[in-house]
Structure formats: structure tokens, C-alpha cells
Amino acid sequence: MRILLLCHSFNSLCQRLHVDLRRAGHEVSVELDVHDDLTREAIALFSPDLVVAPFLKRAIPADVWRRTLCLIVHPGIRGDKGPSALDWAILDQQEIWGVTLVEAREEMDAGPVWAWREFPMRPARKSSLYRHEVTEAAVACVFEAIGRLKRQEGAAMTANWGPGRERPACRRADRMLDPARHTAEEALRIIQASDGDPGASLTIASETFLAFDASLASGLCGAPGTLLGRCGKALAVAFREGALWIGHLRAARPGSLKLPALTLLGSEAMELPMVPGPEACRYREADGVGYLDFRFYNGAMSAEDCDELREAIFAAREQALPVLVLQGDADCWSNGIHLGLIENADSAADESWRNINAMNDLVREIIVSDDRLVIAAVLGNAGAGGVFLSLAADEVWMRDGVILNPHYKDMGNLYGSEYWTYLLPARVGEARAHRVTQARLPMGADEALELGLATHVLPVDVDLAMREVRRRAAELARAPDIADRIAAKRERRIRDEAEKPLSAYRAEELQRMRRNFYGFDPSYHVARFNFIRKTPKSRTPVTLAVHRAGGDTAGRRRKVQ
Incomplete structure (x- = not known):
């Protein structure tokens, strides 16, 4: 089936559908919702059997949906209507x-309505719910609808009705935090409902x-609105009852950047006392295995973050x-260097170089850990240098x-580092390494396994995946040949270093x-x-809009040899 993905931006859900639909053998192209005339042109060029809109901010032109079946992913239960569906679900404690x-x-x-799915809500950020529950439900709905089309069945329901209701867009007033009025738990819910975009207003x-x-x-309290302390780059703010750690802030003015809270508030916040709080890195042991859990917001890693994880x-x-x-956050493993802090620096070039x-120092620390086997447990999405960070591990x-x-190329043809010229060819071979870095397309875990970027695929459910990591790691630690495997790893590293030192790759x-x-x-x-x-983009890259590239309108990847 020829499927056009029409989206405001190529976000995580769009990427997941792009990967899964292509994997299922469908011919898939993407058109960013830049202008109605460009959407019409995309329909004319690609002649899709189906348009799927995973993420839109405005209506599809009537002449488009009258001519071609257009299915829109709405992140709400049946009967729900409005642009802030998931926000209201969190605020209303559904x-x-x-x-x-x-x-x-x-x-x-x-x-x-062509399909629907329901799921229990977690107490989590909007972006986390979107990356997991919403994404899995959306993918299931799209494939159910495709099945209905293949069986020549119509929609499952003639109209969108059910337990939901129409709600307006969340207003700024709905996202305002009042430390004198809100408890910490109430404020947390507002921030979670506003996470990613647009944020919750706090004075x-x-x-x-x-x-x-x-x-x-936990355990902190004070006069509402006061800053109580700092931990890492997060600041503790008192509310009517309790307090919150705030990790990131953005000035409430156009063009401002979302930055670590301590970075944004500067010298005044540096005078606050150090208080135990959220840790970016946490080490623990179980069943003969060391686990180093790490979490960096949205997977962005500053120079200081890299140093902390390396240490x-x-x-x-x-x-x-x-x-x-090495077990990364379930939302984002790593996306490489911290482009926000680089953009905020006095010299973006100098901060890029430092980062x-x-x-590189972090990746090298993993590569030279030759006294044990290192496992990268990639539970969340990864991009650019974050992918190659995982390849420094043994599995x-x-x-x-x-x-x-x-790949790095979409960031202004950035060449990339993180020892990728050593790590990637060693994993997948020179030909596949060229394909991976030049493709500029997202890939899923199955393709990563076929290519050699992954060693093992874990269950999709995060809890089940973590349970399997613990089981497999414990079995590996008890394996009778573990000492031999570590010795072979050490010998291989010595041979590689003699052939070409890591310093030369770097x-x-x-x-x-x-x-x-x-x-x-x-x-x-x-690009940064x-x-x-x-x-906003003025056009859709031809790597995604294969209908604009000419030739191979199917846009299929060549089968892995």
C-alpha cells in the first residue's frame, strides 16, 4: 500500500510509523505540513492509497480528504475532541x-473512527506518555485500519463518540503555577502536562x-516561592505544601532557550546550599552485576554531563x-552533544569543541574498560553521537x-566524532557503515539487529525490558566462560591499538x-x-519526501545483504 505521512514535523511518533510501515512492506513517503498547495502537490505526485496524519496542528484541506482517505491520530479516547487532549488528561487525572x-x-x-486503543495513565511527563503509551496505541490503530482497508471494510464507527468530550485548547492560565496556592503535587501535575511544550509558568x-x-x-519545605537549594543543575522551589526540583527553565519571552535551571539563573542560584536531590548517574549492584543508570533530559549531554558519566x-x-x-533513561538514551547549551554560549564554536x-573522553572510557564486559541497555530513543556512545559497549x-x-548530516553536514570511524565499521563493516551514516533515515531495533548496531532486542514494554536486562546480565556474570570472554576482549583491544591507536581515529x-x-x-x-x-521548515527533505526525489518513489531501503 502507498502511504503518505502528513505531519507538522517529523517527530518521534512519525518516525516510528515511518519505520514500522516500511518494515511491513508498504511504500511510504513523508510530506511536512508547510502549505496546503504543497500537500496537494504531494498527493498528485505520490498518488497514495492512504494519508496518515500522526502529528498535525491544523486541518487538512477539504479537497484533499474528499479525494483520498485521510486518517488522523488523535491522542485522546473516543469522543474526545480538541488540540490539548493529552494535556487535559494529565491535568484532570484521568x-x-x-x-x-x-x-x-x-x-x-x-x-x-477507524480504530482506537485505551491504556492506563502513568504519573509521568506528557512527553514520556507520548513516546510510550500514545505511540504504541497509535501504531496499533494505524495497522488495524490498514487491515480493515485490505479486507475492504469501512470505518469501525460512523462518528467519533464515546466517553470523551470536546475541550478547548489549554490556556496560559491553565498552566500557571502559584506556589502560595498549589501544593508540590498539584504543581508537578501542571508541569508534567506542559512538558516539552509550552512549559508551565512560574515566577x-x-x-x-x-x-x-x-x-x-522529598523532605524539603519553606516559604512558598522561595528557592531552597540546588542539586546538580536543578533547583528546589517551595510550594504551599512540599517542594519541587525544577530541572529546566525557559525565560517567558519569544526566542528564549530551554536551559538547565542553574545555568539560566546564574550567580544568584550558585549561592544556594547544596541539597541531596535528583542524580543524573546512579550506581547499584545486583547478582554480581554493576548497573550504572543515567538520565539526561531529552538525551542532550553537555560537557559536564559527559564528565559526570565518565567519572x-x-x-x-x-x-x-x-x-x-549502562542503562539509559527509557525516554531517551542519548542524543549526543547539548545543542541548547552550545547555542546559548558566548562562542558556539568553542562550546561545541569543548562538548x-x-x-570523546566518555566514549574512550567505555572502550578501554577491558577488565569486564560492558552492556549498553538502550531503552529509549537515540540519535547522532548517542548511537555511537552505545557502540562503545561490548553488547x-x-x-x-x-x-x-x-547519522549527523542533517545537522548541517556535521562529520561527527565519538570514535565512530573505529566503532561503526568494526560492528557492521565498511559498506554498511557508509549506508548507515548516509541514509538520514530513522531505523528500528529489528533493522539495528540485522545491521549489527544491536546485539539483542528486548521486549517493547519498559518494565519487561528492564526485567530481561537484569536476567540476561546475571546469567552473563555467572557464565563459565566469562573470564575467557574478558581476556579475549582485552587481547582484541591490544591488537586494535597496535594496528591504529584510538588517538589517531580521534x-x-x-x-x-x-x-x-x-x-x-x-x-x-x-542548522543548530x-x-x-x-x-519552521520551508520544504520537506527529499530523503523523506521520496515523491519529490524522482525515481524510486517507493523509497524502500535495499535489503540487508
């Missing part, structure tokens, strides 16, 4: 929520910010255990449903990166600016 696949009609979210020292990345600050790995190696598991060198155990973007990569950062071509800086500032 116990059950869902996704409804609605056919486009004049009235938004009111057309025939600190007479200045209004948008707050993100919050968690309860944690070094400290973990002091424990004489045969297996070390990539810190990232990569990847959760089904994870989406990888193992120097060659950084020579190219220096040109990206400091050279005459500003492509990286322009547009990405961080969320500048």
Missing part, C-alpha cells in the same frame, strides 16, 4: 486514556519563567565485577520500539569537526540555530 484514529471531516476530530525572584523537567523534592564509569570499575550495564571532546541490548537516528575525526565548528561553511551553525529555535 485513570484511563487512549488514542483514536479519526477520518478527516469538516469538523475537527469528529469524523468516522522566581520577580521574573517569569516556563518550567520543565520537575520531580518531588561514574571510572568509579564503577573499582568494583571487581565481571559485567557493567565533543568531553563526549547493545535494545528495547523493541526504540528509534535510532545514527585526531582524524576532530580535524573534520574543527572545520564544521570554525570553518567558512556555516551550515552546522545555521534552526533546530533549537524550532524554525
